[in-house]
Structures are given as C-alpha cells and as structure tokens.
Amino acid sequence: EVQLLESGGGLVQTGGSLRLSCAASGFTFSSYVMSWVRQAPGKGLEWVSGISGGSGSTYYADSVKGRFTISRDNSKNTLFLQMNTLRAEDTAVYYCAKEGAWFGDRIDNWGQGTLVTASS
Amino acid sequence: EVVMTQSPATLYVSPGERATLSCRASQSVKNNLAWYQHRPGQAPRLLIYGASTRATGIPARFTGSGSGTEFTLTINSLQSEDFVVYYCQQYYKWPPVTFGGGTKVEIK
Numbered sequence: 098e099v100q101l102l103e104s105g106g107g108l109v110q111t112g113g114s115l116r117l118s119c120a121a122s123g124f125t126f127s128s129y130v131m132s133w134v135r136q137a138p139g140k141g142l143e144w145v146s147g148i149s150g151g152s153g154s155t156y157y158a159d160s161v162k163g164r165f166t167i168s169r170d171n172s173k174n175t176l177f178l179q180m181n182t183l184r185a186e187d188t189a190v191y192y193c194a195k196e197g198a199w200f201g202d203r204i205d206n207w208g209q210g211t212l213v214t215a216s217s
Numbered sequence: 218e219v220v221m222t223q224s225p226a227t228l229y230v231s232p233g234e235r236a237t238l239s240c241r242a243s244q245s246v247k248n249n250l251a252w253y254q255h256r257p258g259q260a261p262r263l264l265i266y267g268a269s270t271r272a273t274g275i276p277a278r279f280t281g282s283g284s285g286t287e288f289t290l291t292i293n294s295l296q297s298e299d300f301v302v303y304y305c306q307q308y309y310k311w312p313p314v315t316f317g318g319g320t321k322v323e324i325k
Contacts (some may be wrong), residue, residue, distance in 0.1 A: 101260075116264040142253075142261070142304055142316040156312040193261065199297050203251040207271065 099123040099206040101193045111181050113215070119176040119193030119208055127151065127171040130196040132204070133178050135189035135213075144204030145191070146178065147200060161187075163209070183215040219243055219310050223303075223317035229325040234293055238320045240288040240305035246297065251307035252290045255319075256301045264303075277293055292322070300324055 103118040117133070132147035146157045146167040155167050166179040175192055193208040220243040220283045240250070248268040255261040263272040265281035268288060278293040292299055305317040 140317045142306075144313045144315065147312065158313050165312075199250070201308050201314075203263060203266040203308055204253075204261075205263050205266075206310070207262070209258075209260050 101195065101206060101208035103191065103193050103211040106180060106191065106213045107192045108214045109183055111183060111185055111215050111217045114181045115213060117178040117184065117191055117211060121174045121176065126174040128198060130200055132171060132178045132194045132196055133167065134194050137189040185215055187213060189213060200208050208210045218288050219246060219307050219315050221305055221307055221315050221317035223305055223320050225254060225320060227321045227323055230295055231325045232297060234295055235247040236292040236295055236322050238303055240317050242286045242307055245285045246307040248284045248308035249307055250288050251308065253304045253306065253307045254301055255304060
C-alpha cells in the first residue's frame with residue numbers, strides 16, 4: 098500500500114523559512130515523479146513543484162520560483178520542499194503527491210497534507 | 218497555462234439521484250484529464266484518469282467522459298459519502314499541470 102506522510106508544517110513569520118518533508122513507502126520511490134500541491138484556505142488545488150525520479154529535472158509554479166526548492170533523497174524515500182521568503186499567500190495545506198514515471202501524468206496517490214501558516 | 222473551469226461551483230442533488238459535473242479547458246488537453254474527490258481533512262483521491270478510465274477501486278457509479286476541451290463526471294445513484302468536493306486536472310500541457318476550481322456536491 099502506498100503511503101505518503103508529510104511533516105514540517107507550522108506557523109512561521111512572513112519572510113521566514115520552513116522545510117517540508119514527505120516520507121514515502123509502498124512503492125519504488127526512485128522510479129516516480131513526485132510533486133507538491135497546495136490548497137489555500139477556501140481555495141482550490143494549486144500545483145507547486147515537481148521533481149523527476151532521479152532528481153535531474155525540477156519544475157516550479159511561477160508563484161514560488163526563486164523562493165522554493167524541491168529535492169529528494171532516494172536512499173531514504175523522502176521528498177523535501179525548502180520554502181524561503183514565505184509570504185502570507187503561501188499559507189496553505191501542502192500535499193505530497195506521487196505521479197507517474199515522467200511528468201505529465203495523473204496523481205495517483207496523495208498524502209494527508211501539512212499546514213503552513215505564514216503570518217506577521 | 219491551461220485554465221480549467223468547473224461548473225457549477227455547487228451542485229444540489231438528492232441522495233440516490235444522478236450528479237453531472239462539468240469541466241472545461243481553455244485549450245485542448247486531448248484526453249489528459251483526471252478527476253479527484255476531496256473530503257475535508259483527507260487526502261484527495263484519484264477517481265478518473267485519461268478522461269474516462271476509473272482508477273483502482275473506484276465504484277462503477279463514477280463515469281468520466283469527454284475529450285479536447287469539454288469533460289463530464291457523472292455520479293449515478295449518489296451515496297452519502299459522495300457529497301464532497303470534486304476537482305478536474307489537466308496534465309497534457311505542463312508545467313504547470315492545472316486544476317479546476319472545484320465543484321461541491323451538496324444534499325438537496
């Protein structure tokens with residue numbers, strides 16, 4: 098059974114930093130694209146960033162480019178999202194998501210999410 | 218960026234009846250369209266991919282159709298657990314993949 102467990106969320110001042118983690122199990126982690134998707138309060142889903150299985154390719158939404166960095170440790174089956182210079186509009190539940198072997202595929206498993214609140 | 222528009226925002230349906238949810242893409246996404254079900258406080262769940270293929274374990278009362286720019290999710294014989302929010306997503310033109318704003322199915 099695929100399991101994705103996010104951690105690292107919390108309350109942070111605007112301008113601050115936070116690092117999210119996602120522990121994966123139940124599948125061959127290194128073979129799949131992994132992504133982060135967020136949902137702001139009262140809003141819909143927004144794709145944030147994705148990384149290929151071997152970490153050779155990464156992509157970001159324009160809204161986070163230059164501030165967020167996605168990475169993964171395939172030896173520990175863990176996905177990360179380093180979030181710097183946080184803004185109030187980054188406040189959201191952040192979901193870890195498993196895609197296919199390459200980008201441009203559906204998300205077939207999601208984590209439960211971790212809440213990030215950026216406030217002054 | 219492909220803009221996905223879902224309608225209606227809220228759909229009122231009686232238990233046991235049929236719900237029809239719409240999703241429109243601002244340009245063709247061929248059949249690279251997925252539907253997700255999202256219960257509050259839970260992980261979203263993949264229902265449909267490839268516009269019409271049910272994901273593993275999804276009941277047959279969920280049906281997806283359409284291609285190009287117009288898509289439909291039909292839920293037959295609505296059960297109590299079906300009254301939640303549904304999102305469509307295109308994964309044809311990326312980055313970014315994009316989601317619709319969601320349709321909330323409520324009890325009439």
